[in-house]
Amino acid sequence: MVFRDLALALTSLVTAVGVAVGGSITAGAATSEGIAPAATRPAAVGPAAVGPAADTWSTSWTQSQQRSSGLSPETFQNRSVRVVTRLTQGGSALRVRLQNQFGTTPLVVNATTAGLSAGGAAIRPESLRTVTFGGSATVSVPAGGEVWSDPVGLATSALDDLAVSFYLANPTRMMLHDLAGRTNYFSAPDGGNTTGDTSGGGFPDTHGWTYLVSAVDVLGPETTGTVVAYGSSVVDGVGADNCGAGCPPPAVFQRWTDTLAQRVVDELPADRQIAVVNEGIAGTTAVPACGGGGLDGVSRLDRDVLALHDVRAVIYYYGTNDLANDCDAETILAAYRDTFARLRAAGIKVFVTPITPRPGYTAEQNARRAVVNEFVRAGGNCSGTCDGVLDFDAVLRDPADPNSIYPPYDTGDGVHANIPGQTAIADSIPLNSLTQAALPPR
DSSP: OHHHHHHHHHHHHHHHTTOOSSSOOBOOOOOTTSEEOOOBOOOOOOGGGOOTTSOOEEEEEEOOOOEEOOSSSSSBOSEEEEEEEEOSSOOSEEEEEEEOTTOSSOEEEOEEEEEEEEETTEEOGGGOEEOOBTTBSEEEEOTTOEEEOOOBOOOOOTTOEEEEEEEEOSOBOOEEESOOSSOEEEOOTTOOOOTTOOSSTTOOEEESOEESEEEEEEEOTTOOOEEEEEESHHHHTTTTTOOOTTOOOOSSOOOHHHHHHHHHHHHSOGGGOOEEEEEEOTTOOSSGGGSSTTOSTTTTHIIIIITSSSEEEEEEEOOHHHHHTTOOHHHHHHHHHHHHHHHHHTTOEEEEOOOOOOTTOOHHHHHHHHHHHHHHHGGGTGGGTSSEEOOHHHHHEETTEEEEEOGGGBOSSSSSBOHHHHHHHHHHSOHHHHHHHHSOOO
16 A cells, blocks of 8 residues: 555646656547547567566557447437456556457547446546546547547555446447457446546446456556467356356456456466457458458457567467367468467467367367367477467366366356356466566576
8 A cells, every 4th residue: 555655646746747667658649629539559568678667558458349239229319438447466556458450430429437336437636637538638539540649647456356438428329249258237228427426326228348458457567477378268257157056147247367367366476467458359350261250360360469568478268169160270270370479479478278168069070179279289399380289178178078077167058157167267377488488587
């Protein structure tokens, strides 16, 4: 708490004079209408450029945009939305990314705030901050584009829940992620600007989507980089609310990435902490031609991994849906090689899991799975194309039937891991090996 109070005082001063440490922010000044143009993406700090003692921006939470709103409510007008994010590492300041990935017109946000959650839709009053973009409260997010906020003088700690609220005055169709993994909030229809509400009373309606907010960065020396989990439904969290028969689902999903982030905080020393963020989208594939609706691992790599900040490593978990869609092994491996090469060219370490089992695979599909998995396991480094293997297949498969999930880890659909299975995945990851590979030597 002493650190947080001191950092808050310092970063409030820094923000007041417009100084950003460890990464540049280029944002246009407000126009005569008071709308800031889209901010240029902040300069990413590469792994080789930053030691663990340097202040830098690191991405601490993400959820990939998946589609535009097509379900009720179709559009938002004179209404506010509150999205709760869990920061996997804290820092002395933060900044927020708003995205309009599938928009066909600019998306105008009229007000934004951020504050530490007090549970439900409530915010700790002393933590509430106004979020600006190029000095303006109002920002226009370009069609297909993104904006990053100015630095926000709010100190945070690892595993803090940060609530980001925004107000939309005009009819707006927003971008979203389908599986928030927790409850988020709307103001009442035509409820006006309630972004400054701290009691939670201004957000009476609930939903399970993540709207508009796609990333949060934190600034601080204790955060020594980011690991991105990248894949389809078992990364996204399908099954992470299933704790077995007779067990009520948790209020917040318990994905394997959440358990991994908790392990980092609990088990690693302060100078080896690393953020763990989740860029899973259910139903997607490794290969564009194998499905995924344009959200495959090749097509979205730039926006969902390479555009993040201080990324040191990726945990790659793809291929299950490619096989189910009857793609052959060489097609899958070609996408693997391409993706791994692009990540490694950016200085990012790549850790890969062999494809996990499904009882619905045909004999031919299992033969293809065996070919892909042999490639991944070869040399412990994907035949020289990645930096390490995390064998989730060995974790999840049934010893009595290796082409099926171990029954205590199965949600019942034969495809997805339940909470015990997700926990087993997280517990199988050797933290020291991961951080030694991903972080600079001490």
